[in-house]
Amino acid sequence: MKNATFNTLLHRVLRQTAGLDITALRLSVIFIFALFGTYKWFAFEADALHHLLPGTWLGALYPAVGVQGLSYGLGVVENITLLALITGFFRPLAGAVGAVMVMATGIVTLSLLPQLGRIDSFIIKDVLLIGAGLVLLRHDLRRMLILRRVSHEQDPSRGMTFARRTQ
Numbered sequence: 001m002k003n004a005t006f007n008t009l010l011h012r013v014l015r016q017t018a019g020l021d022i023t024a025l026r027l028s029v030i031f032i033f034a035l036f037g038t039y040k041w042f043a044f045e046a047d048a049l050h051h052l053l054p055g056t057w058l059g060a061l062y063p064a065v066g067v068q069g070l071s072y073g074l075g076v077v078e079n080i081t082l083l084a085l086i087t088g089f090f091r092p093l094a095g096a097v098g099a100v101m102v103m104a105t106g107i108v109t110l111s112l113l114p115q116l117g118r119i120d121s122f123i124i125k126d127v128l129l130i131g132a133g134l135v136l137l138r139h140d141l142r143r144m145l146i147l148r149r150v151s152h153e154q155d156p157s158r159g160m161t162f163a164r165r166t167q
Contacts, residue, residue: 022139026085026095029102029132032125033082040075043068052122056115058108081105088136092143099140102133 039045050067053059061070081101088095106126113123 022135025132026088026136029129029136030082030085032129033078033085033102037075037078037082040071040078046071049074052116053112056112058112077101078105085136088140092140092147095140096137096144099133099137102136103130106130106133 046068049071050062053070054062058070061073065073081098084094084098084101088098106129109123109126110130113119116123
């Protein structure tokens with residue numbers, strides 16, 4: 001009897017909190033990109049990157065764009081990712097694009113590891129971001145399929161070609 005009551009309670013809690021986990025994950029990644037993306041617009045972050053990146057393939061961009069220019073460029077990418085993730089609450093395609101950008105950001109940062117020669121918090125967060133991006137991507141692609149299926153069920157003519165509709 002206790003086991004059945006526990007299972008019923010557990011099912012009720014899971015139904016009532018459905019979607020809370022993916023929302024919490026998306027908000028966490030949004031927070032990270034808001035924080036790190038905003039930092040890139042300030043000199044203290046550009047200086048920190050300049051101490052970290054010169055010996056890496058990304059540091060090869062310094063002669064072309066300068067210390068602050070590279071930081072600005074990274075900030076633009078991170079802020080676009082942030083906007084895509086926020087828009088992903090309402091538009092799954094934008095969320096999927098944001099999720100791919102999250103994974104790409106993590107992969108780019110991890111690609112610096114052999115040249116950096118050490119693991120620190122700069123690198124560790126990106127391992128988690130790749131996993132979070134993968135979960136968000138799967139969720140948003142699933143939402144896209146569901147929305148597509150619903151729209152086709154509501155308007156079957158949407159799946160027809162122009163030639164078939166005009167006959």
